[in-house]
Amino acid sequence: MPGRRIRLTLVGVVIAVAVPPFAAGPALAAALPPAAARLALPGCDNDDQLPRAVPAVPWAQKRYALERLAPLATGAQVTVAVIDSGVDKTHTQMKGRVLPGRDYLDPGLDGSRDCARHGTGVASIIAATPTRGVGFRGVAPQAKILPVRVSEQKVIEGKESGKTAGVVALANSIRWAVDNDADVINLSIVYYKDNPALKSAIAYAVEKDVVVVVAAGNQNTEGNPTPYPASYDGVIGVGSVGEDGQVSAFSQRGPWVDLVAPGGAVLVAAPERGHVVDNGTSFAAPYVAGAAALVRQYWPDLNARQVAERLLATTDPAPGTDRDAYGAGILNPYRAVTETAAPARRPAAAGLPPHVIDPAEVARAERRAVTQERALWVAGLAAAVAAVALLLAVVLPRGSRRRWRPAGPA
Template sequence: MSRSPAHTVLVVLATALAAVVAALPPSGPAGGAGSNPATRTGPTPDRPTLAGGRAPGCATPLAPSRPVTGTPWAQQRYAPERLAPLATGAGVTVAVVDSGVDRAHPQLAGRVLTGDDLLDPGGDGTRDCAGHGTGVASIIAAAPRPGVAFRGLAPDARILPVRVSEQQVVDGRESGRTVSAGDFARAIRWAVDRGADVLNLSVVLYADDPAVRAAIAHAVDRDVVVVAAAGNLHENGNPRPFPAAYDGVLGVGAIGADGVRSPFSQTGPYVDLVAPGGDVLMAAPRQGHLRAEGTSYAVPFVAGTAALLREYRPELNAAQVAQRIVASTDPAPGDRAGGAYGVGVLNPYRAITDVGGGAPGGLRPAAALADDRADPAVLARQARRATARHRALALAGISGALVATAVLLALVVPRGARRRWRPPGTAGT
């Protein structure tokens, strides 16, 4: 069956996005059963716009969602409250090239910049007809709210929305508009040229498009941390996903609450690490929360961590930030062979606090993340062992000095006492 260029780009969202987004029950916990399955998608480019939005309304309004008070499993794992005293993403701009980001959600109010809309000229990227981009942005930057446990990893980061899709998957069928590969590339360039520090690409193309490849190279050259989804077609043969497969891009796979790779999460050399992507809680457009699954939703956990690092360690360039993120991962279960988990499971706290890794002043080539790169986990382990050796040697030196002092005192004190502490050869009084 022939497919239009737009569809080629956003097999993108239909696939990368994720499998099932379900509306939660009125005010139940994050684990409640949902009705209304749907999947999300999204990308965007360049004109100033009215925040009210003169662009046409959504063809298919999303079902309303209610706030969820329970703490989601990913948040229990990462405890953003431990990160907040160190960094909150303040001063960092994260571009979310997706389905738009609804700035009206209470947890995103004041955090969403005026962006662009490649689907509807005149839009500013803040209309989300799929819910995907809003959810992705909330995992990065949702603000704490009374009575709501859910919050983003980097709640003070600024979100720059670029709308490129409104595609959804309902009852197994793709529906909704998407942009062409060329416009997707334009969206990336627009975000980079408007000051993005981190680029969140929760979308997947299954073709190596020259324009997109060049746009990613442009982002890397401009010192932007680029994070992309590894794709959800593991059971369909793991077709090579782009932009995740490009050099200089952090490719992210998905795990569930048990820490095991989600069945849909693709495997291959393009997976640099994994993050929560199963049964993930996120903000829904306007208000409330939804749960969803997909590598799309694992990406913002990594992008949020990059935002924290860009605030906490501003002297690091993008390649060094990426290096710290992969070098500080937790061990993954089972055999890492075959690219199921990359180097391990994202650990934002260790990425910020671990000693070593990402030293300033080094080279920042995209090849730092190429397939033939040295294993960052091994490098980090070696750095930690070197630090431990230095400490051990220092302690040994101190211990030796103390022992020598004790021996000296043991010899000198008795003699001094016999002489009543007079120097040798001094006449007594």
Template sequence: MPRPTARPALAAAAVALLSAFPAVPAQAAGAHRAAPGCATPPAPDRPVAETPWPQRRYAPQRLAALASGAGVTVGVIDSGVDRRHPQLAGRVDAGADFLDPGGDGSGDCAGHGTGVASIIAAEPRVGVAFQGLAPGARILPVRVSEQQVVEGRESGRTVSAVDFARAIRWAVDHGADVVNLSVVLYTDDPAVRAAVGYAVARDVVVVAAAGNLHDGGDPRPYPAAYDGVLGVGAIGPDGRRADFSQTGPYVDLVAPGGEVLMAAPGQGHRRAEGTSYAAPFVAATAALVRQYRPELTAAQVTRQILATVDPAPGDGSGGGYGAGVLNPYRAVTETGAGPQGPARRAVALAAGEADPALAARQARRAAARDRAVVVAAVAGAAVAGTALLAVVLPRGGRRRWRPAA
């Protein structure tokens, strides 16, 4: 059986989460290895065969024929991602470790990042109903914390806010098309704000958890509150805002975040709750849209997601639902969405650094766009030819002639 539901520290802690510890150098270029052994290794979990409620809501099999997130890289800046899990094997790239120098982001002592990554990209497997919403996407893990809850208390190291900002920039520079930030600071740090602006300026969709401190007075959460970021609140299986999910203008939309099933480090599955786990549903949707509509910019992807949400239950008052409830299928399939995106304007903060991934990413999207144009032209010609035959052949029959063999 999965462990009891837990609301993890990464999206519930105060500013100390990312600023109480000294800075740690980032990994050396070209060095790739797992993090050292965990002081408190995560307990093993068993596989869960039953269908989790978010999948009953979103029916990923309907999306599979349209998009899987293939060709899109999602940066998961978190506690690391365990690539040994059977549903993540072969889907996790070599990343970076800003907590232990030289690591590649594949060590996960908290289980948090592995769970987040699995909601995005876990591979379907026989006998297991759980799968990621964008199973064709690549995961780029960037490790910034090993914090977990031990005997009811938060325990473990985290990086400084400055290194958290460096981690965001690293993910952008190494090809992330979408960045998932299931971490929360409750102070406006200029380095983090500039790093988010760096990502927005380089056409990256940035998704962040809106925080779990509703009972604590809804302190303003960052990066969710920054311009250009999709701030995500949580709903439970009943479709209503989870009682812990924060409310405020920084909530742009909501997604499943209560009693969510996810992969556990090593193997098996577990359930947990928090806006941490609502954010990756939105990040996965962004990956689906980026594959299906490669011509869209990050800002347009954001507008598309917000314009295709489902209405919030009741009157949705109180700022807890934002624009409404995430609907991945509508986000992928609907065109000509009307609303112009979140009320918070998206700003690009110039940073001046070189961007080695930008040219490659733009070339990839240009190639995909060219392929889409060719396919559309061929399809259009086929339709026109069929229509012409439908008109000409009956007339030819009346004139007693047939097309040449």
């Protein structure tokens, strides 16, 4: 994606978290939930109450009417790596969806511990199983989640808390996810300093045909600093909109925004059970990652670039004209799966790398053209020879019988 850079920040479940330009590692971005919505997790430093399941259908699920997609695509046989704060595999809607992953904070664990509640919320938007009596469900409910735990750092009221693995470990985690068969990677993480290891890891994922979806960041009102990995080439940078379709005030603007998705006051699953309302581009990104999983299942012959082109080409029009805020428009998973005209890309859509002309491919095309032209000449000549042969086969015998005298009345 020309001129784009990537950003590393986790944005989600009612916790607002971000990494300042001098930070040494990735951080989560969200907004703290009210006391009644907090939870008590074994081994985690909190004593919050468990939230309850929410029966009402959240606005984002209403917007996308995800049940329409169920007969077409569910994300089956697609693996989405969630590189985040871990993913709780015991939540009712996540059971059976979470693969053994990797923990870069507590080596030896499988990535299913989530003290920050961020990664579980992100993963639930992608793959939460539809459940009776619960209105919330994931975009690709049969996709598999590969959890990779790299940070539980949060910034609350301007203060950082929690562990983080650092940017080099983040880069290593991306490579690990690629090498462990991820088809899509979701990075609801923002880092505000360019880093060669991180940039190289993103390039590695793109080279290996993995769809990389990243959050655009939540610091629009705090100077709108350049986010990484969102501004790196080859990723899909995602901004946030609210229920009215307007870009969220916190959602960062810039050429790194390729499209937008629900991220304002969205419902997500919380570890163990129940749901919480959260805000952030961290939660907009997994809507796009889930849609990418649907496209990868329904159109298995498309490469990662073509999947990205399809997602951008099938967006809904944004209510505003600021391309830095909305990118190509608002995500529409149903159109991304069903439209036959895609992946024709809209003009000037940001984020995707330019098409590179392959000289070998051009030479092959020229050779094919010459071969076809010669074949047409040969076919024409053969037809002419056949016509002459047919003519001689008819005329010569008759002329010989008449001794070459012109025919006349009897």
